Amino acid sequence: MKKTKKTKNQWLKQTDIEVAYLYFTTANQYRAVLAMQGEFLVYAPSSEGMAALADSDAMPFENSPFKKCQIVTFAKKDYQAFAFNGTTAIKHPLSPAQLAEAIDQCNAKAAIAALLAE
Numbered sequence: 001m002k003k004t005k006k007t008k009n010q011w012l013k014q015t016d017i018e019v020a021y022l023y024f025t026t027a028n029q030y031r032a033v034l035a036m037q038g039e040f041l042v043y044a045p046s047s048e049g050m051a052a053l054a055d056s057d058a059m060p061f062e063n064s065p066f067k068k069c070q071i072v073t074f075a076k077k078d079y080q081a082f083a084f085n086g087t088t089a090i091k092h093p094l095s096p097a098q099l100a101e102a103i104d105q106c107n108a109k110a111a112i113a114a115l116l117a118e
Contacts, residue, residue: 012075014071017036017041017075019041024081025079027049029046030061031074032094032098034102034108035112035116040071041071043067044066044067044105063105066106066108
């Protein structure tokens with residue numbers, strides 16, 4: 001079997017990753033960055049294979065537990081541009097209400113507090 005090679009041109013730079021932004025992997029998984037501190041971040045992952053968001057008011061993280069990882073690990077996934085709120089880009093800003101909904105959906109308040117206290 002032939003190994004598939006990761007394409008670095010679809011990876012994000014660490015400087016491209018920001019809190020309160022939504023990203024979309026090539027596996028059609030949404031990821032919202034909820035908090036960052038030092039080399040680590042907490043993010044909300046959706047299920048893989050998701051369709052494009054039809055309603056930008058509803059975040060796709062229901063019943064998806066948060067994840068904590070190093071920023072470099074988050075960056076070294078394959079991301080793609082996607083349409084959101086009428087624009088197409090590799091990342092999209094979330095409103096305060098959307099960010100709060102993502103945090104609630106993946107139950108990340110305690111994890112964010114712990115990360116920011118480090």
